[in-house]
Amino acid sequence: MRRLINQRPGRGGALMLSMLPFILVVCAYLYYSHARLLENPGDKLLPAPATIAATVHRYAFEEDERSGDRLLWTDTGASLERLLAALSISAVAGLSIGLAIGVLPYLRAAIAPFVAALSLIPPLAVLPILFIVVGLGEAAKITLIIVGVAPIIVRDLAMRTAELPNEQIIKAQTLGASTWQVVIRVVLPQMWPRLIDALRLCLGSAWLFLIAAEAIASTEGLGYRIFLVRRYLAMDVILPYVAWITLLAFTMDWLLRLLRSKAFAWAAPGA
Amino acid sequence: MTQVTVKRLWKEFGAQVVLENVNLHIDDHEFVTIVGASGCGKTTFLRMLLGIESPSRGEFLIDGQALATEPGPDRGIVFQRYSLFPHLSVMQNLLLGLELQGSPLLGRLFGARRRRALDKARELLDAVGLPGSADKYPAQLSGGMQQRLSIAQSVICEPKILLLDEPFGALDPGITADMHTLILKLWNMNKMTIFMVTHDLKESFALGTRLLVFDKVRLDPQSPEAFGATITFDIPLKGQRSPAEKRTSP
Numbered sequence: 001m002r003r004l005i006n007q008r009p010g011r012g013g014a015l016m017l018s019m020l021p022f023i024l025v026v027c028a029y030l031y032y033s034h035a036r037l038l039e040n041p042g043d044k045l046l047p048a049p050a051t052i053a054a055t056v057h058r059y060a061f062e063e064d065e066r067s068g069d070r071l072l073w074t075d076t077g078a079s080l081e082r083l084l085a086a087l088s089i090s091a092v093a094g095l096s097i098g099l100a101i102g103v104l105p106y107l108r109a110a111i112a113p114f115v116a117a118l119s120l121i122p123p124l125a126v127l128p129i130l131f132i133v134v135g136l137g138e139a140a141k142i143t144l145i146i147v148g149v150a151p152i153i154v155r156d157l158a159m160r161t162a163e164l165p166n167e168q169i170i171k172a173q174t175l176g177a178s179t180w181q182v183v184i185r186v187v188l189p190q191m192w193p194r195l196i197d198a199l200r201l202c203l204g205s206a207w208l209f210l211i212a213a214e215a216i217a218s219t220e221g222l223g224y225r226i227f228l229v230r231r232y233l234a235m236d237v238i239l240p241y242v243a244w245i246t247l248l249a250f251t252m253d254w255l256l257r258l259l260r261s262k263a264f265a266w267a268a269p270g271a
Numbered sequence: 272m273t274q275v276t277v278k279r280l281w282k283e284f285g286a287q288v289v290l291e292n293v294n295l296h297i298d299d300h301e302f303v304t305i306v307g308a309s310g311c312g313k314t315t316f317l318r319m320l321l322g323i324e325s326p327s328r329g330e331f332l333i334d335g336q337a338l339a340t341e342p343g344p345d346r347g348i349v350f351q352r353y354s355l356f357p358h359l360s361v362m363q364n365l366l367l368g369l370e371l372q373g374s375p376l377l378g379r380l381f382g383a384r385r386r387r388a389l390d391k392a393r394e395l396l397d398a399v400g401l402p403g404s405a406d407k408y409p410a411q412l413s414g415g416m417q418q419r420l421s422i423a424q425s426v427i428c429e430p431k432i433l434l435l436d437e438p439f440g441a442l443d444p445g446i447t448a449d450m451h452t453l454i455l456k457l458w459n460m461n462k463m464t465i466f467m468v469t470h471d472l473k474e475s476f477a478l479g480t481r482l483l484v485f486d487k488v489r490l491d492p493q494s495p496e497a498f499g500a501t502i503t504f505d506i507p508l509k510g511q512r513s514p515a516e517k518r519t520s521p
Contacts (some may be wrong), residue, residue, distance in 0.1 A: 165353035170323060171421075172356075175368035175428055176344035178375065185367065185378040189358045266358050266408045 047236040055236040071225065072244070079222040080248070082138065083210050086145035087199060090206075093146070094153025095188075095195050101154070102161025103183055112158065119151030123209055131217065141213035148209040149202045153195070160194040161187055193267040196260045200253050207249055272299045273334060273431040273464050275320075280329035281499070282315055288499035289315050290485075293329070295502065297481065302458055302510055304475035305468045307485030311500040313468045316485070317434055320466060321348055333432070344372060347425030347433045347463075351440050354421045355409040361420055362405040365392040368428040392427065398460075399423040399453055415446035419453060426457050433458075435467040439474070447471075451478060455511050480510030 009017055033046035047055075059072040067074075101108045101115070123144055130140040130147075164187065172186045214223030222245055229237045260267070277295040281288070289312040297303055305313045318324040319331060322342045331338040333345070348354070356364055369388040370380050380388050396402055399419045409417055418438055425433060435454075439447045455478065458465055469475050475482055484504035491497045 167350045167353040168356060170321065170342050171348060171350070171354045171424075172367075172371070173342035174321075174344060174346060174348050174425065174430070176372040177378070178371075181371050181375070181378040185371065186356060190356075264358075266410065268410075 044233040044235055047239075052236050052240055055234075056240050059237065059240075074220055075222045075225050075241075076244070076248070078218075078220045079210060079214065082141050082213075082221070083145065083206060086142045086149065086210075087202075087206055089142070090146050090150040090153055090202070091195060091199060093150045094157055094198065095191065098154040098157025099161055099183065099187060099191055101158040103179070103187055108158070115151055115154050115158075119155055121147070123148035124212055127213065127216065136217040141210065141218070144213045145206050145209045149206050152202060152205075153198045156198040156201075157191055157194060160191060164190065190267075193260050193264040196256050196264075200256050203249055203253055203256075207245065211245075274298060275432070275464065276332040276335075278330050278332070280319075280331065281327045282312065282319065282324070283327045283499070287496040291499035291501050293501050295483070295505070297464060300458075300462050300464060300512075302455075302465045302478055302480045303467065303483060304479035304481070305466065305483045305485065306470070306472055306475045307500065311485045311487065313485045314436060317436055317466060317468050320432070321346060321434055344368075344428055345431045347428060347430035349418070349421045349425055349433070349435050349438045351437045355417055355424070357409055360406050360408055361401065361412070362389075362392060362396070364409065364420060364424055365396060365427060368424060372428065395423050395427055398456070400449075415442050415450065418442065418450060422454065422457065426461060426463075429461055429463070431463060433463050433465045435465065435469075437468055437470060440470060447474070454478070459512060476508065478511065479508050480512070482506040482508055 029046065030049070033048055036043045036046050037048055056072075060070060063069065064071050097111075097115070101112050126147060127140075127144055130143050134140045134143060168186060169182060172182050177185065210221075211223030211226070214221040215227040218224040222241055226238050226241050275295070275297040277293055280290060280293040282290040293316070305316065307313045315324060319326055320338070322339050325340055342348070356367065359367065366380075366388055369391065371378050373380050373384060373388070393402075393405075396405060399422065401416060401419055401423070404412065404416065409420070412420065422435075422438070438454075439450050442450065451474070454465070467475075467478065482504070483502050484506075485500045486503040487498055487500045488503060489498040
């Protein structure tokens with residue numbers, strides 16, 4: 001018998017194994033939901049699949065009697081708009097500042113420690129300041145995500161830039177490159193895939209800050225809805241919303257990975 | 272014409288003396304090979320020529336002018352590794368020097384100027400034996416092909432001086448012979464001055480018109496870092512200049 005470290009599943013086997021934990025969780029849910037509902041038909045903690053399906057249908061396809069909206073879609077739209085705005089701004093800021101810190105020693109000396117300190121401020125601790133300064137509107141929520149995500153992208157890209165072999169930078173200079181040309185022809189093109197990696201790693205915390213901001217002050221959004229219906233123990237809403245958020249996050253991650261492999265074929269694949 | 276003069280050059284890192292009292296005069300179109308034990312300062316010497324290290328004392332002159340304190344297009348470099356740009360194809364790597372020098376703002380050429388640059392690059396690509404690889408990325412090339420490209424990438428800018436830092440050290444012996452033919456061809460074609468640091472004594476005799484040996488002449492067993500290396504042998508060699516030129520060269 002071969003050692004365990006040398007035994008690998010085939011393609012089909014790997015797919016089955018990857019599905020197994022999901023199936024187990026669903027089965028466990030179905031079993032306990034059924035058991036609890038047998039004991040108490042009014043139980044709200046683990047609603048039956050049929051109840052969840054009816055709720056999803058109501059949220060996704062029927063107009064809300066008070067607002068006239070299809071709630072799932074207005075919530076999704078509002079949340080994605082905030083998230084994408086914040087991630088775009090963070091990406092642009094992260095790329096430009098990170099690259100400048102990585103390339104220019106004077107700038108590194110001046111602001112790298114400042115950015116490092118900034119990135120250690122717990123973003124949720126400054127949320128009250130944001131509410132006071134920029135109000136309870138969209139700006140506060142988007143700023144919270146930026147405060148949480150941008151410093152990390154800046155630091156990551158500054159490190160990736162500094163990691164480029166010095167030989168490359170010297171070679172470019174012997175080919176006549178100015179500082180500006182080194183940036184646009186040598187450093188920037190090699191930082192695009194790194195930026196995508198940094199964004200993928202930040203997706204989780206970006207969602208965290210989005211939902212935290214929505215939970216505290218909002219009138220629509222996925223996080224807002226979950227915290228709203230919590231008051232009525234509406235697990236039939238919370239559970240599909242959580243699954244939906246997970247699916248959205250997973251899709252964004254997958255799209256970024258796809259973009260990286262298609263657009264930057266020269267780069268070694270990331271995680 | 273390119274003449275390199277070194278006068279009473281010293282290089283120290285703190286208390287450690289790396290080079291001491293180096294004096295040298297190199298004429299135009301010489302092929303200078305530099306050998307010496309590890310840590311004897313031959314790479315430091317090359318880095319000073321490149322402009323990324325500065326002398327502690329003494330001076331480096333190129334055509335009577337003090338050497339610039341940063342790398343520039345008059346001095347090309349080929350490192351042992353990492354001198355190619357992984358995000359550019361072979362052709363783009365080769366074009367880069369022409370594009371950088373021809374377009375300060377964008378670093379890219381368009382239209383007729385790009386076509387002229389492409390013609391020059393294709394010619395050189397054939398000359399270094401890489402036709403058919405134009406669209407590959409450096410990671411898809413073997414080590415020998417990468418070094419050919421790296422040399423071509425420097426040569427396309429027609430530098431006055433080409434610096435080679437153990438360029439063939441990581442290659443198979445079989446490939447090294449081809450590389451020697453290539454570098455001699457380019458050297459004779461472009462009439463540049465070459466400084467090549469190598470570990471391979473045979474190589475240094477075969478290629479060079481001038482062989483420099485760096486070694487320590489004084490040694491203090493109590494503090495080995497107290498004295499630096501200098502040029503202990505400076506041997507003029509026959510070299511392998513192209514026949515047309517042999518008559519005119521001294």
